[in-house]
Amino acid sequence: MSTFQAPKGTYDLLPPDSAKYLAVREAISTPLRNSGYGYIETPGFENVELFARGVGESTDIVTKEMYAFETKGGDRLALRPEGTASVLRAALEANLHKAGNLPVKLWYSGSYYRYERPQKGRYRHFSQVGAEAIGAEDPALDAELIILADQAYRSLGLRDFRILLNSLGDKECRPVYREALQTFLRGLDLDEETLRRADINPLRVLDDKRPDVQKQLVGAPSLRDYLCDACKAYHEQVRELLVAEGVAFEDDEKLVRGLDYYTRTTFEFVHDGLGSQSAVGGGGRYDGLSEMIGGPSLPSVGWALGVDRTVLALEAEGVELELPSTTSVFAVPLGDEARRVLFSKVTELRRAGISADFSFGGKGLKGAMKNANRSGARFTLVAGERDLAEGVVQLKDMESGEQSAVAVDQVVEVLRTQLT
Secondary structure (H helix, E strand, O other): OOOOOOOOOOOOOOOOOHHHHHHHHHHHHHHHHOOOOEEOOOOOEEEHHHHHHHOOOOOHHHHHHOOEEEOOOOOEEEEOOOOHHHHHHHHHHOOHHHOOOOOEEEEEEEEEEOOOOOEOOEOOEEEEEEEEEEOOOOHHHHHHHHHHHHHHHHHOOOOOEEEEEEEOOOOOOHHHHHHHHHHHHHOOOOOHHHHHHHHHOOHHHHOOOOHHHHHHOOOOOOHHHHOOHHHHHHHHHHHHHHHHOOOOOEEOOOOOOOOOOOEEEEEEEEEHHHOOOOEEEEEEEOOOHHHHOOOOOOOEEEEEEEHHHHHHHHHHHOOOOOOOOOOOEEEEEOOHHHHHHHHHHHHHHHHOOOOEEEOOOOOOHHHHHHHHHHHOOOEEEEEOHHHHHOOEEEEEEOOOOOEEEEEHHHHHHHHHHHOO
8 A cells, every 4th residue: 555645635536437527527618619718728826916816815715725835936826726817817918808809718627726624525626627708798708608508517418407696796886785785794793703704895794604694694685686777787688698598597696606706797506416515616707807916907707617516416416428438449469479460550550540458568368358358448359370370360349259350451441440
């Protein structure tokens, strides 16, 4: 047994289970790639201040969960706890918004880090696929992203998820609501930390999951009652577009999300089969984030979907993904000459786009055939000295058990025909 283990709250992705995660990433990214979103990749760590400004100094992410450290050069960095701030920072730094084609549509996939109490569905290292549309204020853009996420989940076979939808208002109407909510919260019996949070960002208190806090929030002012006419009209357009495309959602006036940068449209994807960690993804509009991190005004919208949570949701629904076999052909050589010939054929098969593997380590026929079975290959190539003297190899169909001799120079063509 190894002396070392994965750090607490993390996990290793190993075959064959890792194939599920690859399939989920592919399914989520496919609708994005088909809708004009280009791939972006950012560093695994950023300046601490980027997240403090963007995510919000009052959030648990910044105050309690970020992995922050100081470099030998004195720079204060943090492992990225989320993707939006990093992607927007990269887009601004590269001046993508000045290319003249707004919105800038980007998608990404990567690992993120938060110091949290580990539990099923909540890890200190987790994987997300995200999408951001930067530089346009349009209800159709908000609806597009929600529809693309819905499409991705349904393409995987998920059915028991719900879309929660709300509007958080904008810089015109939210301050009025903020003041009304703060007045209400100051009259409650809350602990000092919660009261401090109420002073900095009272909406975050609405997101408090503690039963004793939720009990006191009954009768709290509703943001919906404070939305200005422009925000009401914007939100209604998003709703109408979703209804027109047959995407079901639930209005949830208590939906806040855990990040400070959201404005107007906010949404969450939840799966009731996951217990307390029911959110599988979410996002919303963040029209002021660019200015918060030193950029120009760039109204934007985006989401992030959890790969780990999506896999758990698939398991909760009993959905078995149709995963392609990692190996189509397995070669078993008997003797040195056969090793040379079949190794060459395996290389030729791979160059032809056929997944093929080889019996390494000089195993005998029995051990090599066990490896062939474990590989999941549809066909096995077996060759010994007698076969090669006759210019053939033996091709065995692992499903039917049938075996036939195939000319060495016809192997690739025969297998290409058999596998199509």
